[in-house]
């Protein structure tokens with residue numbers, strides 16, 4: 001039986017690397033991209049690398065696009081094993097401080113990072129429930145962890161911004177609530193922290209590679225039946241010591 005994984009925002013960055021890694025594990029990877037040219041280019045590159053990759057047009061902020069994508073997955077595969085809500089944007093106003101935030105920016109970021117996740121999840125959930133062991137991975141961030149962001153001794157002590165961090169905090173709650181609703185089903189729902197990775201999202205300033213970030217999503221997408229559900233798991237950013245992975249505080 002084919003195992004299928006849909007990754008949103010899979011044309012570049014962490015999403016592309018997630019598709020590549022799942023493809024090497026023999027999964028059919030459905031390469032969600034809002035732009036057809038960029039999506040087809042990614043599909044070709046993944047296929048050239050040996051993955052069974054299929055582009056699917058998917059703008060997570062477009063209701064019709066989400067509906068059509070779910071219809072296409074149902075027609076082609078009948079079920080969906082893995083959904084990775086990876087598409088995300090980061091925006092800021094002025095010098096980035098909370099007091100500079102405009103509602104327009106806040107709405108734009110939430111449309112993709114929060115509302116888009118709920119829309120895609122609800123559209124795909126019937127298909128995930130048809131799979132023997134559905135997995136949902138919401139790509140979040142340590143900056144969505146209120147405990148981490150308010151730790152005066154932590155690496156993010158100096159960071160203060162509203163749109164992106166608060167959208168990821170909302171996404172963490174979204175994750176916890178879906179996990180609660182689905183706790184008596186085989187479906188597991190977790191939030192991923194890829195760590196600070198060099199991608200276009202941050203002007204390529206991260207100290208980890210997109211592939212390292214993708215490994216976190218792959219781990220959560222391939223959890224065994226006794227794995228956790230409803231946690232924020234991934235890279236633990238400490239200012240000293242070797243790289244570590246684990247559950248982060250909400």
Ligand SMILES: NC(=O)c1ccc[n+]([C@@H]2O[C@H](COP(=O)([O-])OP(=O)(O)OC[C@H]3O[C@@H](n4cnc5c(N)ncnc54)[C@H](OP(=O)(O)O)[C@@H]3O)[C@@H](O)[C@H]2O)c1
Pocket residue numbers: 008009010011012013014015032033034035038058059060061085086087088089112116139140141142193194195196197198199200201202206210
């Ligand atoms: N990089 C980091 O350090 C880091 C850390 C923690 C969490 N994350 C999260 O990791 C995820 C991936 O980010 P990245 O760092 O890989 O950034 P990226 O390279 O900028 O990739 C973002 C992807 O999301 C897509 N996207 C944006 N809006 C979309 C929409 N409305 N519909 C469909 N796709 C859309 C982009 O497509 P286009 O090419 O069309 O714009 C692109 O494929 C995000 O959720 C981000 O918040 C990143």
